[in-house]
Amino acid sequence: MEVENIPSDLATPLHKDIDQTIENVKSILGNSSDFVVREFKIGSTQLVKVALLYMDGMASKMFIQDYITETLMIDLRLTDLPTGNNADSSGKGSSPNQGNVRKKAKWIKPKVNPQESDLFKVMKDQTLANSEVEECKDYQELFSFILAGDSIILMDGYETAFAIGSKDYESRSVEESSSTTVIRGPKEGFTETLRTNTSLIRRRIKDPNLWIESKVIGKKTQTDVAICYMNGIVSDKIVKEVKKRLDAIDADAILESGYIEEYIQDYPHSPFPTVYNTERPDAICGGLLEGKVAIIVDGTPFVLLVPTFIVDFFQSSEDYYQRADIGSLLRLLRYLGFFLALLTPSIYIALTTFHQEMIPNQLLISLAAQREGVPFPAFVEALIMEITFDILREAGTRMPRAVGSAISIVGALVLGQAAVEAGIVSSAMVIVVSLTAISSFVFPSPDLSSSIRLLRFPFMTLAAMFGLLGIIIGAIIMVMHLASLRSFGIPYLSPMGPLILQDQKDAFIRLPLYRLSTRPRLMNQKNIVRENTDKPSPNRK
Template identity: 55%
Template sequence: MKFSRKKAHANVLPVHDDAESPQLVQIEFLKASLQENIQHIKEVLGNSGDIVIREIRIGSERQLQAALFYTEGLVDTKSVHEYIMETLMSGIEFTGPNLLQDMKDCILTVGDIQEVSEFVTLFTSLLSGDVILLLDGYTQGFMIGMSGWESRSVSEPATESVVRGPRESFTENLQTNTALIRRKIKDPNLWLERKQIGRVTKTKVAVMYIHGIVNDKIVEEVHKRLDRIDMDGILESGYVEELIQDETYTPFPTIYNSERPDVIAAELLEGKIAILVDGTPFVLIVPALFISFFHSMEDYFQRADISSFIRILRFFGFLIALLGPSIYIAITTFHQEMLPTQLLIGLAAQREGVPFPAFIEAFMMEVAFEILREAGLRMPRTIGQAVSIVGTLVIGQAAVEAGIVSAAMVIVVSITAISGFVFPASNMSMATRMLRFPLMGLAASFGLFGIIIGVIGLVLHLCSLRSFGVPYMSPFAPIVVDDLKDTVFRFPHWAMSSRPKLISQKNLRRARNTSPKPDNRT
C-alpha cells in the first residue's frame, strides 16, 4: 500500500513495486499522538462504515486514552467485549515504564497478540480480521487475533464423491483447511509456511509438506515461484496454479487439485507439497503426475483387485472419450472393409438420407452436447439437470428424424460423453474434451493413419512435460519398476513398501514388505 509523503521524519525505503523500475514507497510509522493515528486511519480507509473505532479510557483513574479498531463482520465482537474491553476497563492500574510489555504478558487474556509499529502492517492486519489496540503516547500498538466471520461448515465433497470413505471436504477458510490436514497427519514433521500474495487482496497462502520425506529442492522451487507472483489479486487457487505451472501451452493439467483432506494427506505422505489458498476449498498439489489424475481415494479403501478393475475401466473410458468419434469417422469414411457386412449395410442405410459427411455429423453433435452440458451447469440446480438430459434426448431424437445425423452417430457421441465422466479429476476430462476435436479432424483427413499420427504426437508431448522438475509420465517414462505397483493396477498395501523415487528421493521406505499370513488354526 502506498502513502503520500506528508511527514519529513517518515522513512522512505526503496521497494521494487514494478518489475521494470524501482519506486520509492512510503513506509509510515505510528505517531505518539492517538488522535493523529485515528485521523490517519480514517483518511486512508475513506471513513468506511464497516471500520469500528472505539475510543476508551483505561486505568484506575481513567487517564490513559486508548482506541480499538476492527472490521465489522470479520471479528468476533463477543470475544472483543469479553476478553479485551472488560479487561481494559476493569479498573486495573496501568503504570510503569514497561506498560506495553506488561499488558502483553500479564493483562490481556488473549492468545494471539503481536506488536505493530507500521501503518502498512496495521492496515493489513485490520482488514484481515484482527483487532488493533493503540495507546496515547506510544508509537507501538497491538494486533490481536479475534477473527470470527461467518464461513461454510465442513460438508460432503461436491466434485469428488465416493461410495466408501470420509465425507468431509475443505471449506473457504484457510485455518479450517489446515486443521483438517492436521487431523489426518499428527506428526511434528508436518511443516506449514505462510505467505501473502496479491498487492490489493493480500491473500493468505500456506505451503504444507512433511519434512524428512519431501524433496527440499522442490520446496525451494515452490517458494521461488510463489515469490515471483506480482499481481493485484489472488481470488482462487486457479490464479496460483496458472502462474506457477511449468508449461503454459498444454491442455493437460500439470498441477493436481482436490477438495478432500484425505487425498491431500495421502499426497503429502508420498512426498508432495500442498498449496492452500484462503477463500477456496480446492488445494493444489505439486508435483503432479499424469497417472495421478486417474486415481481416486476410494481405490485405497477397497480391496486391491476391485480397485485394479475399476482403474482399468477408467483407462478404457479415457480411450473411448478421446478416440471414440475419431475411430468411427475413420472407419466409416476410409476403412469400411474393417466392418462386418451386416453392420456396414445397416450403417449405409442409416446414412442414406444424411446430407453431411461423418466428420460434420460428429462435430455438430459434439458441439451441441458441450453447449447442453455447460447450460446444465450454469442454470439453477432445480432445472439444470433436467434441461440438460431432456435437451439431449429431444435434440438427438429430432436430429435423427429430420435426417440431419444418423442414429449410430448419436450412439457414438453419447457413449463418448458418458465415458468422459469416469475421470476422478475434472480438469483431465476437460483436456480430453478439447483434444477430441483435432483428432476428429485428423481422422476425417487421413483415416486411422491420422489418428495414429495424433496419438504419437500426444505421447511425445506428454513425455516432454514436467511438473516442478519431475517427469510428467513417470513411472512409465522414465520407467521405475518399483513405482509401477500403484499405476494402472494397485498392488496390496503391504506390497507398496516404498514411496515414488522421483518425487521423494529420501526416506523412501514407508511399510514393511511382508505379506500377511493367514492363520488356518481353528
C-alpha cells in the same frame, strides 16, 4: 479536526497523537461505513486515552466485548486500587456493587503497578490475555491486521499499537466434496478457510514432521497461502522450487488456487494439467506421504498438489479403500474410458469415410441406411453433435440445481431424437457421441476430462483428412508431447516413461497394500521405504 500529513507511504510509523492516527486511518479507508472506532480511557489515577479499531463483520464483537474492552475498561482500571483500609475484605463498600468490584480487583491485581511501570509493558505482559497479541508500528502492519479481521488497540502517546487476534468472519462448515464423490471413504471436504483446511490435514497426519509454512501473495488481496509438506520424506529440491515459484508471483490479486496454478505450472500452453487439485483431504494426505507438496490458498476449497504425474488423474482415493482387485478393475476402466472419450468419434469418422472394408457387412448396410438421408459428411455430423452436447453440459452446470440436471437430460433426449427424425444426424452418431460423453465422466479429476474435450477435435480433424493414419499420427504427437512434459522437474509420464518397474505396482493396477512398501522412486531417495509389513496370514492352528 483537520486531517494533516496523511501518509502517502503506508510504511510510515504511527503517530503519537491518537486522534491524528485515527483520522489518518479513516482517510485512507475513505471513511468506510464498516470501519468501527471505540474510544475510551483506562487507568484509575492517571487516565490514558485508548482507541479500539476493527472492521465490522470480520471481527468477533462478543470476543471484543468480553476479552478486550472489559479487560481494558474494568480490570486494568482496578489493578492499582488500594487493598488496605480503602477496600473492605468482606466485600462491603459504600455502594451495593462496590464490594464485589473490589473483590475482583484484589484477585486480578498484577505484580507490577501501572503507576510505577510502563503501561505498554503491563498491557502486553499481564493485561491482554489473548494468545494472539502482536505489536504494530506502522500503517502497513496496521492495515494488514485490521483488514484480516484482527482488532487494533491504540494508546495516546505511544507510536506502537497492539494487534489482537479476533477473526470471526462467516465461513462455510466442513461438508462433503462436491467435485469428487466416493461410495466408500471419508465424506469431508476442504472449505474456504485456510486454518480449517490445515486442521483437516493435521487431523489425519499426527506427525511433527508435517511442516506448514505461510506466505502472503497478492499486492491488493493479500491472500494467505500455506505450503504443506512432510519433512524427511519430501525432496528438498522440490520444496525449494515451490517456494521459488511462489515468491516470483507479482500480482495484484490471488482470488483462487487457479491463479496460483497458472503462475507456477511448467507448461502453460499444454492441454494437459501439470498441477493436481482436489477438495479431498485424504487425497492430499496420500500425496504428502509420497513426498509431494500441497499448496493451500485461503478462500478456496481446492488445494494444489505438486509434482503431478499423468497417472494421478486416473487414481481415486476410493481405490485404496476397497480390495485390490476391485480397485484395479476400476482403474483399468478409467484408462479404457480415456481412450473411448478421446478416440471414439475419430474412429467412427475414419471407418465410415475411408475404411468401410473394415466394418462387417451387416453393420455397414445398417450404417449406410441410417446415413441415407443425412446431408452432411461424418465429420460435420460429429462436429455438430459434439458442440451441441458441450453446450448442453455447460448449460446444465450453470443453471440452478433444481432444473439443471432435468434440462440437460431432457435437452439431450429431445434434441437427439429430433435431430435423427429430421435427418440432420444418424442414429449411430448419437450413440457414438453418447458413449463419448459418458466415458468422459469416469475420471476422478475434472481437469483431465477438460483436456480430452479439447483434444477430441484435433483427432476428429485428422481422422477426416487421413483416416486411421491421421489418428496414429495424432497419437504419436500426443505421446511425444507427454514425454516432453515435466512437473517441477519430474517426468510427467513417470513411472511409464522412464520405465520404473518397482513403481508399476500402483500405476495401471493397484497391488495389495502390503505390497506398496516403497514410495515413488523419482520423488526422493532419502526415505523411500514406506512400510515393512509382511503379508498377513491367519493362524490356522
